[in-house]
Amino acid sequence: MAKSKNAAALTPEKLNVGLDDDKRTGIVDTLNVLLADEFLLYTKTRNYHWNVMGPRFHDLHLFFEKQYEQLDELMDDVAENARQFGGFASGTMAEYVETSRLKESPGKHPGEDEMISDLLADHETIIRALRKDIEKAGKKYDAADAADFLTRVLEEHNKMAWMLRACLARP
Numbered sequence: 001m002a003k004s005k006n007a008a009a010l011t012p013e014k015l016n017v018g019l020d021d022d023k024r025t026g027i028v029d030t031l032n033v034l035l036a037d038e039f040l041l042y043t044k045t046r047n048y049h050w051n052v053m054g055p056r057f058h059d060l061h062l063f064f065e066k067q068y069e070q071l072d073e074l075m076d077d078v079a080e081n082a083r084q085f086g087g088f089a090s091g092t093m094a095e096y097v098e099t100s101r102l103k104e105s106p107g108k109h110p111g112e113d114e115m116i117s118d119l120l121a122d123h124e125t126i127i128r129a130l131r132k133d134i135e136k137a138g139k140k141y142d143a144a145d146a147a148d149f150l151t152r153v154l155e156e157h158n159k160m161a162w163m164l165r166a167c168l169a170r171p
């Protein structure tokens with residue numbers, strides 16, 4: 001039996017979708033780790049939306065707002081995907097902080113470029129992790145649907161990362 005990070009990763013309902021419980025547990029765990037990453041990055045992006053200061057305040061304030069709105073939608077999709085595979089979606093801050101592959105820096109107030117670089121690094125961390133998760137979803141858990149979903153999430157992060165990178169570029 002695959003070891004779940006959550007005490008009760010799977011819901012009691014029986015699913016007859018061609019995936020045994022071990023495989024579904026693996027997929028649900030993968031999605032819950034990703035959900036924790038999305039939540040931390042969402043929170044960090046909101047923090048920067050609130051606290052950015054400097055000559056680009058107006059643009060960055062709005063840009064960060066657009067990005068956290070995208071992350072909000074994305075994490076909703078990730079949580080609901082865990083439910084579709086017959087698992088519970090994590091919904092507590094304690095689980096997010098414990099599970100996430102990202103790090104927060106409480107009490108720090110970085111400058112404009114540092115905020116952008118920090119968000120970019122987190123998107124890239126998620127993108128690298130997703131490449132491994134996609135491989136695992138397809139090969140280990142035999143779930144092409146989960147791999148496709150994770151690929152769509154990766155594409156969203158690629159786009160957000162590009163926009164952050166472009167803000168740092170000096171022509």
Ligand SMILES: [Fe+2]
Nearest residue numbers: 049050061065
């Ligand atoms: Fe706002």
